[in-house]
Amino acid sequence: MHHASPSPFRRSLVPVAVGALLLGTLATGSATAEPGYGLYEIDGVTTPEERSEIAATGVAIDHVGEDSVLITGSTEDLDELDSLGYAARAFEPARTLASPDPGYTTYPELLEIIDQVVTDHPGIAAREVFGRSHEGRDLVAVKISDNVTVDEDRPEVLFVHSQHAREHLTVEMAVYLLHLLTDGYGEEPRITELVDGREIWILPNVNPDGSEYDMAGDTWRNWRKNRQPNEGSSAIGTDMNRNWAYNWGCCGGSSGNPSGTTYRGDAPESATEVKAVADFVRGRVVDGEQQITAAIDFHTYSELILWPFGHTYDETTGAMTQEEYDTHRALGEYMAEANGYTPQQSSDLYITDGSINDWLWADQGIVNFTYEMYPRSASGGGFYPPSSVIERETSRNEEAVLRLLDYADCPYRIIGEQDAYCG
Ligand code: 0X9
Ligand code: CA
Ligand code: ZN
Numbered sequence: 001m002h003h004a005s006p007s008p009f010r011r012s013l014v015p016v017a018v019g020a021l022l023l024g025t026l027a028t029g030s031a032t033a034e035p036g037y038g039l040y041e042i043d044g045v046t047t048p049e050e051r052s053e054i055a056a057t058g059v060a061i062d063h064v065g066e067d068s069v070l071i072t073g074s075t076e077d078l079d080e081l082d083s084l085g086y087a088a089r090a091f092e093p094a095r096t097l098a099s100p101d102p103g104y105t106t107y108p109e110l111l112e113i114i115d116q117v118v119t120d121h122p123g124i125a126a127r128e129v130f131g132r133s134h135e136g137r138d139l140v141a142v143k144i145s146d147n148v149t150v151d152e153d154r155p156e157v158l159f160v161h162s163q164h165a166r167e168h169l170t171v172e173m174a175v176y177l178l179h180l181l182t183d184g185y186g187e188e189p190r191i192t193e194l195v196d197g198r199e200i201w202i203l204p205n206v207n208p209d210g211s212e213y214d215m216a217g218d219t220w221r222n223w224r225k226n227r228q229p230n231e232g233s234s235a236i237g238t239d240m241n242r243n244w245a246y247n248w249g250c251c252g253g254s255s256g257n258p259s260g261t262t263y264r265g266d267a268p269e270s271a272t273e274v275k276a277v278a279d280f281v282r283g284r285v286v287d288g289e290q291q292i293t294a295a296i297d298f299h300t301y302s303e304l305i306l307w308p309f310g311h312t313y314d315e316t317t318g319a320m321t322q323e324e325y326d327t328h329r330a331l332g333e334y335m336a337e338a339n340g341y342t343p344q345q346s347s348d349l350y351i352t353d354g355s356i357n358d359w360l361w362a363d364q365g366i367v368n369f370t371y372e373m374y375p376r377s378a379s380g381g382g383f384y385p386p387s388s389v390i391e392r393e394t395s396r397n398e399e400a401v402l403r404l405l406d407y408a409d410c411p412y413r414i415i416g417e418q419d420a421y422c423g
Contacts, residue, residue: 009023013304023055023266024264034221034222035221036074036075036179036259037072037073037074037075037222037261038072038074038075038089038090039041039062039070039071039072039091039092039093039222040070040071040072040073040078040088040089040091041068041069041070041071041088041089041091042054042068042069042071042081042086042087042088042089043067043068043087044067044068045067045068045069045086046066046067047380048313048347048348048349048350048351051064051069051349051350051352052252052253052347052350053084054071054081054084054086054350055253055262055350055351055352056252056253056351057073057077057080057081057084057251057255057260058073058077058254058255058256058257058260058261058262058263059071059072059073059077059081059260059261059262060072060073060224060261060262060276060348061349062301062351062378062383063301063377063378063382064302064349064380065304065343065377066301068360068376070091070382071088071225072222072261073088073127073261074259074261076259077260077261078155089265090211091378093378093382093384098219098220098384099213099218099219099220100215100216100219100220101384101386101387102387103386103387103388103390104168104171104172104215104387104390105168105171105172105175106171106211106212106215107137107208107211107212110171110174110175110204110205111138111140111234113175114127114140114142114178114204115127117142117179117182118142118144120182120267121182121185123146123147123148123178124144124145124146124148124185124195125142125143125144125148125178125182126142126143126148126149127141127142128140128141128142128143129192130276130277130279130280131272131273131275131276131277131279131280132239132272132276133207133208133209133226133227133272133273133274134209134226134227134228134271134272134273135178135209135227136209137208137212137230139203139206139208139273139276139277140204140205141201141202141203141275141280142178142201142202142203142204143199143200143201144178144181144182144195144200144202144364145195145196145198145199145200146195149217150413151199151286152199153199154196154198154199155197155199155291155293155294155408155409155410156198156199156201156284156291156292156293156408157199157200157201157292157293157294157295157376157404157405157408158199158201158203158281158284158292158294158295158296158360158366158368159174159177159200159201159202159203159295159296159298159401160203160206160277160295160296160297160298160356161173161174161202161203161204161205161206161298161404162204162205162206162207162208162210163206163207163241163297163299163356164176164207164209164210164225164239164240164241164297164299165210165211165214165219165223165224165225165226166210166214166220166222166223166224166383166384166385167207167298167299167300167373168211168214168215168300168372168383168384169300169301169303169374169385169389169393169394170298170299170300171204171205171211172371172390172394173371173394173397174202174204174205174298175204175394176395176397176398177202177401178202178204180398181194181195181200187359190402191402194402194405194406197409198405198408199291200405201284201292203277203280206240206273206277207226207240207273208275209226209227209228209273210225210226210227210237211221213227215357220383220384223237224237224239224261224274224385225237225238225240225261225263226238226240226271226273228271229396230258230263230266230274231266232258232311233258233259234383235258235259235263237262237263238263238264238265238270238271238274239254239255239260239264239265240271240273240274240356241297241299241352241354242254242255242262242263242264242265242352242353242355243264243265243268243269243270243271243274243354243355244268244269244278244352244354244355244356244358244359245268245269245278245354245359245363246273246354246358246359246362246363247311247353247354247358247362248264248268248353248354249266249314249353249354250311250353251311251351251353252351252353253310253311253350253351253352253353253354253355253410254352254353254354262352262353264353268354277356278359281360281364281366282364290364290365290366292364292366293366293367293368293408293409293410293411294331294366294367294368294404294405294407294408295360295367295368295369296368296369296370296371296401296404297356297357297360297368297369297370297371298370298371298373299370299371299372299373300372300373300374300375300383301372301373301374301375301376301380301382301383301385302342302343302372302375302376302377302388303339303340303341303342303372303373303374303375304333304342304343304344304349304370304371304372304377305336305339305341305342305343305344305369305370305371305372305400306331306343306344306346306348306349306357306369306370306371306372307328307331307332307343307344307345307346307357307368307369307370308328308333308345308346308355308358308360308362308368309322309345309346309347309351309357309358309361309362310346310347310351310353310355310358311347311351311352311355311358312347312350312351313347313351315345319361319362320361320362321346323412323415323417324361324367326415327367327411327412327414327415327417328361328369329343329345329413330414330415331367331369331403331404331407332344333371334403334407334414335369335400335401335403335404336400338399338400338403339396339399339400340395340396341371341372341400346370355370356370357370367411369404371396371397371400373393374389374393374396375389387398409422
């Protein structure tokens with residue numbers, strides 16, 4: 001197994017003159033360190049249908065404004081957008097060209113933190129390597145529960161972090177949860193009760209190759225995908241959140257082009273890391289029953305709580321009854337009340353296919369949400385807020401996460417249907 005060793009220079013500061021030069025040359029055109037890609041803004045975009053049409057070109061919609069969107073795309077994408085009547089202009093982000101902020105946790109640092117948590121709390125925290133990334137890094141799950149070495153008959157809850165490389169605040173969210181649920185045990189009655197009564201799985205970084213790549217340059221690279229090469233193309237990477245095996249590529253909600261920012265891969269679960277996480281989740285089926293009842297997939301940014309489906313605007317389908325939808329909505333709204341995010345169905349933003357949300361629900365029956373964390377808009381730093389916000393913006397989600405853990409015994413309890421579904 002080979003580890004791409006982090007550059008010893010990665011934390012060195014870019015000399016002021018060079019930094020200024022980079023800003024001067026790049027900020028006007030393609031405002032990202034990844035050659036050929038840039039951040040752009042399109043005005044006059046207001047409806048989900050318009051946004052889906054834009055997303056269908058394969059650009060990533062980074063943020064939805066009231067009457068505009070911010071996207072990451074290539075110059076080719078711009079031509080296609082132009083032919084559809086969308087004029088995109090270069091958008092100058094607040095911090096994309098800043099050098100990686102050492103206040104964010106690198107993958108080697110994350111592994112050390114996990115080891116420390118397990119060492120400090122051996123009775124309630126355990127580490128499991130459930131696979132390897134394309135570049136050979138360990139993919140790690142941390143289980144938190146009393147009698148942690150035993151598979152007890154308790155509702156299980158899943159937290160997935162960092163499918164998208166540049167969304168580093170989600171790794172900090174995992175670090176926060178690791179500490180909250182272990183340090184709080186035996187101190188806070190509510191946390192003690194939840195750790196005793198649930199089996200909690202935290203997957204602190206499911207795309208370590210992407211994270212490390214995003215941090216390894218002189219500036220952030222604005223990278224989203226994993227780092228797996230594509231056959232017959234020089235373009236690297238698959239968008240993990242378009243690679244899941246439910247209605248994969250069904251609905252114009254992903255790109256079929258390897259150079260697309262939302263490239264769906266050449267088959268469902270073709271991304272090494274998606275296959276590993278999917279196998280992990282399928283591995284929680286015991287005696288034909290999925291043990292995980294509830295999940296959150298953490299992303300940034302926009303301060304949203306999203307629920308399935310993403311592949312259709314419809315609330316109900318053959319795979320989502322009205323009561324199932326109402327349960328998602330009620331829980332989403334209940335959590336949003338706690339953290340101040342905006343709750344909505346994910347397709348209210350734009351159509352996506354092959355997302356983890358849709359797969360977790362339709363394939364595994366897990367009530368689940370995407371959190372789009374801080375900031376609310378690009379002016380807060382977009383994907384790269386300063387590390388000074390980490391403590392505030394992770395602890396902000398404590399109450400919302402505890403609410404989900406609480407309802408994981410029977411999510412349908414929130415609509416009063418526990419007898420019908422969990423009797
Ligand atoms: O597009 C995505 O994958 C997520 N947004 S992000 O800016 N973090 O890339 C949103 C996914 C929401 N889930 C579904 N649409 N199913
Ligand atoms: Ca169990
Ligand atoms: Zn994301």
